[in-house]
Amino acid sequence: MITMKDVIREGNPLLKQKSVDVNIPLSKEDEELIISMMEYVYNSCDPEMNEKYDLRPAVGLAAPQLGILKKMIAIVAPDESGNEHEFALINPKLLSYSDELTYLEGGEGCLSVDRACDAYIHRPARVMFEAYFYDLKTGKLEKKRMKLKGYLSVVFQHEYDHLNGILFVDRANKTNPKFIPDNSKPIQFKEN
Numbered sequence: 001m002i003t004m005k006d007v008i009r010e011g012n013p014l015l016k017q018k019s020v021d022v023n024i025p026l027s028k029e030d031e032e033l034i035i036s037m038m039e040y041v042y043n044s045c046d047p048e049m050n051e052k053y054d055l056r057p058a059v060g061l062a063a064p065q066l067g068i069l070k071k072m073i074a075i076v077a078p079d080e081s082g083n084e085h086e087f088a089l090i091n092p093k094l095l096s097y098s099d100e101l102t103y104l105e106g107g108e109g110c111l112s113v114d115r116a117c118d119a120y121i122h123r124p125a126r127v128m129f130e131a132y133f134y135d136l137k138t139g140k141l142e143k144k145r146m147k148l149k150g151y152l153s154v155v156f157q158h159e160y161d162h163l164n165g166i167l168f169v170d171r172a173n174k175t176n177p178k179f180i181p182d183n184s185k186p187i188q189f190k191e192n
Contacts, residue, residue: 019070033070065111075159077155095127101125121171124157128146129146
């Protein structure tokens with residue numbers, strides 16, 4: 001089981017390196033890794049597991065955060081309407097993105113960054129990517145394209161950045177952290 005002791009932190013040179021493609025079909029080791037990554041994200045948001053194992057809540061985890069430079073991403077996150085989505089992604093490749101930007105008013109956070117970053121991180125509001133999607137129930141891999149918007153787009157891009165050696169704090173505007181470009185709008189979650 002992955003815990004916070006397995007997560008490398010800002011300052012570790014591995015977080016600044018680019019990841020490599022994962023061999024398809026998946027090796028047993030890679031299959032176990034993507035399953036464990038998804039389990040961490042699920043466990044981190046379960047109050048009981050969170051407290052028992054001292055896990056920091058997360059909506060995503062990338063293999064480089066574990067010191068493994070492979071293109072693997074685990075995401076379990078809600079959209080703006082509160083519907084939960086889960087993606088176990090192998091070899092994701094960003095194909096296109098919108099000129100329109102979005103950001104989280106509360107800022108982004110990261111398991112690998114232990115300090116607060118009081119800055120808006122502006123990202124494309126919509127992305128299209130291609131990846132091998134791993135199905136946790138069947139163990140099957142399926143290559144497909146997907147479009148994401150809003151919060152899910154932000155989460156994907158945050159994790160995708162890890163595969164390219166980029167932390168969200170690297171994207172902060174150092175001179176004006178709260179600057180909002182004309183083409184950027186905050187993500188609005190619907191009230192239940």
